[in-house]
Amino acid sequence: MDKKLIFHGRVWYFGEDVIDTDQILPGYAMTCEREQLKDYALAGSKIPDFAKKVQPGDIIVAGKNFGAGSSREQAPVALQSSGVGAVVAVSFARIFRRNAINIGLPVLYADLIGLVKSGDEITVDFNTGEITLPDGRTVAGQQPGESVRSILAAGGLIPKVRQQLQRKGGEAK
Amino acid sequence: MNEIERYLAKAANKDTVRVGEDITIRVDTVAAHDVTAPMAIHQFADIETDKVFDPNKVMLVLDHVFPAPTVQARKNHCQMAAFAKQYGVRYFGKGEGVIHQLLAEKGNLARGSVLVAADSHTCTAGAYGVLAFGVGSTEAAAAMATGTLDIEVPPVQLIQLDGVLQPGVYAKDIVLYLVGKFGTDGFTDQGIIFAGSWVKNATLAEKMTISNMTIEMGAMLSYFSELDDVGPVALTHRFDVSTFVPVAACPHSPGNVKPLSEVAGTPITQVVVGSCTNGRLSDMRDVAAVFAKARVHPEVTCVVVPASAEVADAMDKEGLTKIIRDAGATVTNPGCGPCYGGHMGLVSSTDTVASTTNRNFSGRMGATDAKVYLVSPRAAAEAAVAGTLVVPGTIMPLEGE
Numbered sequence: 001m002d003k004k005l006i007f008h009g010r011v012w013y014f015g016e017d018v019i020d021t022d023q024i025l026p027g028y029a030m031t032c033e034r035e036q037l038k039d040y041a042l043a044g045s046k047i048p049d050f051a052k053k054v055q056p057g058d059i060i061v062a063g064k065n066f067g068a069g070s071s072r073e074q075a076p077v078a079l080q081s082s083g084v085g086a087v088v089a090v091s092f093a094r095i096f097r098r099n100a101i102n103i104g105l106p107v108l109y110a111d112l113i114g115l116v117k118s119g120d121e122i123t124v125d126f127n128t129g130e131i132t133l134p135d136g137r138t139v140a141g142q143q144p145g146e147s148v149r150s151i152l153a154a155g156g157l158i159p160k161v162r163q164q165l166q167r168k169g170g171e172a173k
Numbered sequence: 174m175n176e177i178e179r180y181l182a183k184a185a186n187k188d189t190v191r192v193g194e195d196i197t198i199r200v201d202t203v204a205a206h207d208v209t210a211p212m213a214i215h216q217f218a219d220i221e222t223d224k225v226f227d228p229n230k231v232m233l234v235l236d237h238v239f240p241a242p243t244v245q246a247r248k249n250h251c252q253m254a255a256f257a258k259q260y261g262v263r264y265f266g267k268g269e270g271v272i273h274q275l276l277a278e279k280g281n282l283a284r285g286s287v288l289v290a291a292d293s294h295t296c297t298a299g300a301y302g303v304l305a306f307g308v309g310s311t312e313a314a315a316a317m318a319t320g321t322l323d324i325e326v327p328p329v330q331l332i333q334l335d336g337v338l339q340p341g342v343y344a345k346d347i348v349l350y351l352v353g354k355f356g357t358d359g360f361t362d363q364g365i366i367f368a369g370s371w372v373k374n375a376t377l378a379e380k381m382t383i384s385n386m387t388i389e390m391g392a393m394l395s396y397f398s399e400l401d402d403v404g405p406v407a408l409t410h411r412f413d414v415s416t417f418v419p420v421a422a423c424p425h426s427p428g429n430v431k432p433l434s435e436v437a438g439t440p441i442t443q444v445v446v447g448s449c450t451n452g453r454l455s456d457m458r459d460v461a462a463v464f465a466k467a468r469v470h471p472e473v474t475c476v477v478v479p480a481s482a483e484v485a486d487a488m489d490k491e492g493l494t495k496i497i498r499d500a501g502a503t504v505t506n507p508g509c510g511p512c513y514g515g516h517m518g519l520v521s522s523t524d525t526v527a528s529t530t531n532r533n534f535s536g537r538m539g540a541t542d543a544k545v546y547l548v549s550p551r552a553a554a555e556a557a558v559a560g561t562l563v564v565p566g567t568i569m570p571l572e573g574e
Contacts, residue, residue, distance in 0.1 A: 002356075018357065018426070020515075020534045021534075022514075022532070022534040022536050022537050023534070023535065023536070026514065026536050027513040027514035027515050027536075027537065028515070028519075028539075030208050030513075030515070031208060031238055031243060031245050031246045031249060031515075032245055033245065034212070034215065039464070044316060044535065046539060055237065063355055063359040064358060065269070065361070066389065068357050068391070069293065069388075069532060069534060070293050071209065071291055071292050071295075071307050071308060071309050072208060072309070073209065073212055073291075073295040073309035073310040073311060074208075074212065076309075077212070083343045088546040091358060091361065092361075093358070093363055093391055094362050094391060094393055095293055095307055095309060095362065095388075098308065098309065098312060099308075099310075099311065099312070101307035102309065102311040102312055102315075102468050103311055108546075111490075118301070142351075142540055145381070147195060147323070156311070157312065157315055158216050158219045158220055158311060158315070159219075160317060161220055161319060162219070162220050162221055164319070165220065165222055166221075166266070166320065
């Protein structure tokens with residue numbers, strides 16, 4: 001059990017709508033400096049002032065196909081740097097999901113539609129995939145695979161690749 | 174094994190692979206553009222390596238925001254040029270065109286090779302039988318350093334397309350129909366093989382248009398086969414394309430697809446022709462065939478964006494550029510243009526757009542309330558003349574009718 005993979009936070013509930021990448025980080029904001037991306041988190045969504053209201057550790061709860069569309073990694077970076085601690089959705093678009101994990105933003109498959117509302121506090125355990133609701137009930141999400149947990153535990157793909165290449169370099173010498 | 178699995182096994186240096194297995198495959202080409210490369214360069218620096226896996230197999234392209242409309246975009250371009258110089262990678266920094274079109278023109282795309290590019294429409298290269306993976310910046314940086322990609326072997330479904338298209342129905346209508354039928358997450362984390370008699374006779378441009386939009390169904394891989402037997406697949410879907418009609422993806426999802434006849438009459442204020450979906454020479458010929466005989470409606474702005482300099486050159490040689498300009502449209506420099514709302518034709522909340530591009534999400538081309546309909550180039554050109562959506566053939570007779 002890795003305690004770094006347990007997240008407790010306040011819910012932002014987006015319901016059943018598909019949240020595509022243009023809602024998460026609109027095209028006009030894609031070329032801005034990395035440090036500014038946080039100001040545009042979910043600027044294209046139905047909560048355009050999300051970036052002003054989000055608190056560190058908050059958890060996004062959404063429906064199907066979260067992150068549909070673009071490969072822009074600016075989308076998960078914007079969420080992460082705005083303070084979002086984790087995303088729980090019924091399903092994810094592939095490239096968004098991999099981008100999020102690669103930068104160390106935990107995303108979990110679970111159906112919380114109708115079970116939570118914005119402002120609720122929940123606990124998400126990425127070791128088991130289990131979510132604890134405010135009333136103590138638990139919901140089983142999909143337990144992340146070993147490769148996902150190892151990337152998250154390493155703090156993202158880059159530290160993992162760095163270690164790999166250094167090991168390889170060490171062997172060559 | 175099916176065709177995708179056979180090539181994955183080869184790239185993984187294994188005899189066989191099975192669905193769900195985690196494998197590491199060697200990569201033949203890694204590419205990124207001016208929206209994704211700056212972040213990839215940032216991540217690459219963090220890997221602390223002194224070289225890319227093979228400079229001749231790494232391509233950086235300025236296409237999304239070139240020439241730079243903002244100071245920041247220019248800073249990103251300069252950073253890419255410096256990286257290209259330092260590591261000796263292939264650099265396309267003169268507005269040569271959209272990354273996916275350049276990969277087709279200059280990327281040595283070979284059947285069964287592996288392409289990793291930091292853009293979701295990397296799947297376009299599936300038209301060439303390339304295993305083309307769209308990734309984000311971090312994964313592209315990792316692939317630049319290692320020359321490998323970690324993936325799980327996907328379940329694969331076959332889409333069999335037989336028959337002959339009716340006049341006025343195009344490859345774009347086929348793929349829009351498929352996105353409508355299967356939904357925007359219909360093939361998430363899965364591979365699609367395209368085969369059938371229509372595929373056998375299709376042009377590369379047609380196959381690229383279809384392959385391009387497989388990401389709009391969430392697909393991990395799209396692969397166009399030349400074989401009669403592609404091997405065992407999880408599911409087979411058969412379609413007779415001669416029954417297909419002209420369609421439009423309506424606001425605000427590529428999956429919200431309706432026959433054009435149902436939305437004909439919808440007033441249009443802007444038309445966009447271009448992108449990695451429909452910015453090739455054959456598309457421009459379709460558009461010029463309309464504009465040779467009719468002018469753009471007085472209340473419509475029409476922006477035409479060649480997918481590459483090579484396409485623009487061919488348009489000039491065939492006289493298409495002049496025909497399109499004389500009809501009252503603007504022909505811009507090659508690139509992504511207004512497709513993703515970056516520059517050269519953003520729209521306001523009162524606009525309704527007919528576009529040959531690939532996404533019509535809310536806010537995609539500018540204001541969140543702007544409405545975007547995705548259609549074929551012929552339908553877009555006729556909409557530009559009519560000032561409303563129309564079924565192709567309304568403004569002038571179609572060839573072959």
